[in-house]
Amino acid sequence: MLKVNDINVFYGAIHAVKQVSLEVTEGEIVTLIGANGAGKSTTLQTISGLLRSRTGSISFMDANIGAMAPHKIVERGLAQVPEGRRVFLRMTVRENLEMGAYTQKSNGISADLERAFTLFPRLKERHKQIAGTLSGGEQQMLAMGRALMSHPKLLMLDEPSMGLAPILVEQIFSTIVEMNRDGTTILLVEQNAQMALSVASRAYVLETGNIVMQGDAHELAGNEEVKKAYLGG
Amino acid sequence: MSFLSHLISGISLGSIYAIIALGYTMVYGIAKMLNFAHGDVIMVGAYACFFMVSRYEIPAVVGVLSAVVICTLLGIIIERLAYKPLRSATSLAVLITAIGISYFLQNAAQLLWTSNPKVFNSLMGDGSVKLFDGRLSISVTAIVTIVVCVIIMLALTWFTGRTKMGKAMRACSEDKGAAQLMGINVNFTISMTFAIGSALAAIAGVLLCSAYPILTPTTGSMPGIKAFTAAVFGGIGSIPGALLGGVLLGIIEIFGKAYISTQLSDAIVFVVLIVVLLVKPTGLLGKQVQEKV
Ligand SMILES: Nc1ncnc2c1ncn2[C@@H]1O[C@H](COP(=O)(O)OP(=O)(O)OP(=O)(O)O)[C@@H](O)[C@H]1O
Ligand SMILES: [Mg+2]
Numbered sequence: 001m002l003k004v005n006d007i008n009v010f011y012g013a014i015h016a017v018k019q020v021s022l023e024v025t026e027g028e029i030v031t032l033i034g035a036n037g038a039g040k041s042t043t044l045q046t047i048s049g050l051l052r053s054r055t056g057s058i059s060f061m062d063a064n065i066g067a068m069a070p071h072k073i074v075e076r077g078l079a080q081v082p083e084g085r086r087v088f089l090r091m092t093v094r095e096n097l098e099m100g101a102y103t104q105k106s107n108g109i110s111a112d113l114e115r116a117f118t119l120f121p122r123l124k125e126r127h128k129q130i131a132g133t134l135s136g137g138e139q140q141m142l143a144m145g146r147a148l149m150s151h152p153k154l155l156m157l158d159e160p161s162m163g164l165a166p167i168l169v170e171q172i173f174s175t176i177v178e179m180n181r182d183g184t185t186i187l188l189v190e191q192n193a194q195m196a197l198s199v200a201s202r203a204y205v206l207e208t209g210n211i212v213m214q215g216d217a218h219e220l221a222g223n224e225e226v227k228k229a230y231l232g233g
Numbered sequence: 234m235s236f237l238s239h240l241i242s243g244i245s246l247g248s249i250y251a252i253i254a255l256g257y258t259m260v261y262g263i264a265k266m267l268n269f270a271h272g273d274v275i276m277v278g279a280y281a282c283f284f285m286v287s288r289y290e291i292p293a294v295v296g297v298l299s300a301v302v303i304c305t306l307l308g309i310i311i312e313r314l315a316y317k318p319l320r321s322a323t324s325l326a327v328l329i330t331a332i333g334i335s336y337f338l339q340n341a342a343q344l345l346w347t348s349n350p351k352v353f354n355s356l357m358g359d360g361s362v363k364l365f366d367g368r369l370s371i372s373v374t375a376i377v378t379i380v381v382c383v384i385i386m387l388a389l390t391w392f393t394g395r396t397k398m399g400k401a402m403r404a405c406s407e408d409k410g411a412a413q414l415m416g417i418n419v420n421f422t423i424s425m426t427f428a429i430g431s432a433l434a435a436i437a438g439v440l441l442c443s444a445y446p447i448l449t450p451t452t453g454s455m456p457g458i459k460a461f462t463a464a465v466f467g468g469i470g471s472i473p474g475a476l477l478g479g480v481l482l483g484i485i486e487i488f489g490k491a492y493i494s495t496q497l498s499d500a501i502v503f504v505v506l507i508v509v510l511l512v513k514p515t516g517l518l519g520k521q522v523q524e525k526v
Pocket of ligand 2: 040041083
């Protein structure tokens with residue numbers, strides 16, 4: 001479904017992503033783990049078209065999206081929940097969800113709103129509230145609900161557990177599994193490697209811009225090096 | 234009675250500033266740039282209307298609509314050719330380009346239409362409404378100006394609050410990256426913002442020249458600067474701020490002229506601006522802008 005082939009991404013002279021290749025097959029949950037500054041967000045931003053790779057290619061559902069405008073990529077069914085949520089703080093919860101549905105025909109929006117509210121009942125109670133006044137966990141729910149409004153075939157999530165209490169992290173992860181069961185393929189970026197490896201089928205480990213390990217999520221969770229570096233011994 | 238009469242002139246002049254200020258503030262809100270050529274788009278709109286209505290005797294409504302169409306296209310073209318290539322350039326480069334476009338428009342107008350002043354006949358005629366046994370007289374032009382400003386404000390409030398495009402503009406002005414991830418075409422949205430601002434500039438040009446009938450290639454520059462001041466005064470990026478800033482500025486200017494000094498009225502306007510910015514750096518209704526990287 002998604003094939004990233006040998007991409008190299010730079011910020012000026014900084015070489016942030018080096019010769020990265022990865023693949024996501026339909027129906028999977030794939031995770032990309034790595035420490036701070038490993039290049040995880042840079043990789044996702046490049047897939048979404050916000051940054052450009054100097055080399056290689058990116059294809060999604062057999063179309064080359066490496067040079068496509070970001071909004072066209074979303075139209076094709078590839079959405080992203082960015083790092084730090086980035087909800088529109090001055091707009092209401094409902095307006096945020098409507099923005100998520102920007103690529104959709106307006107007559108289907110109310111059904112999609114209902115679906116988002118069923119998944120996140122908290123958002124329903126607060127649909128008129130300004131997003132800037134939501135708690136961090138609620139903003140994460142909003143960011144996820146908003147991304148779902150575009151009916152993505154593949155959803156990329158960048159550190160959805162960041163800054164959340166353990167109980168909320170559990171909840172967010174079970175929602176991710178639920179969305180996957182409903183047919184959305186997931187590419188999950190996480191620093192919380194333990195949680196990520198427990199829900200994913202396959203994983204990639206990124207270290208200073210290079211993919212240093214990849215394979216079955218279970219096997220990686222049992223791997224000594226991975227344990228030492230990412231699972232706290 | 235003269236106080237009331239000055240107040241109404243002030244609100245009327247301020248309405249024109251407010252309509253111009255909306256263009257500055259909307260473009261700033263979304264593109265984070267000061268479009269210094271905005272004042273000169275007003276001048277182009279006024280000339281377009283002048284030629285059609287006064288020279289070729291086309292009906293006033295058609296004249297105004299054509300001016301709006303011409304300025305809308307002009308705004309889209311300026312953005313496309315001059316500003317879009319500079320989307321990731323430093324703000325200083327963009328500012329200098331905007332000043333360049335401003336001079337370009339003024340010089341082009343001089344070449345096309347010479348610098349001889351044209352006398353613009355108010356489209357609203359020179360009638361007036363008399364109140365209090367004729368002691369208070371309000372020109373029809375002033376009334377129409379105020380009404381048009383109110384209609385524009387209501388329309389814009391509806392547009393930004395209720396329509397898909399309007400909400401997309403708000404989303405882009407908050408976070409362009411996130412807006413792109415929603416599938417919003419940011420370049421198109423910016424282009425639409427320039428289109429709306431320039432359409433409003435055309436209306437402002439017609440209203441301005443109906444009240445102050447001398448039209449030259451530099452007609453737009455002083456009102457442009459004052460409307461920019463009004464936008465900053467009210468809080469740049471804020472639509473209600475543009476209205477408040479514009480109207481207050483108009484009132485201060487007219488009262489300054491009437492009660493203090495004709496020569497100093499412009500200076501008074503800027504003194505008030507400086508005082509407001511010292512007390513509240515974001516302007517009267519401005520929000521603390523958090524620049525995202
Ligand atoms: N806008 C930028 N300008 C310059 N360098 C950047 C920029 N954004 C990221 N970098 C650098 O690129 C590298 C990769 O950053 P990236 O944000 O992709 O890491 P990450 O894996 O997402 O980290 P984290 O887990 O902290 O979010 C880092 O060394 C970072 O300093
Ligand atoms: Mg990151």
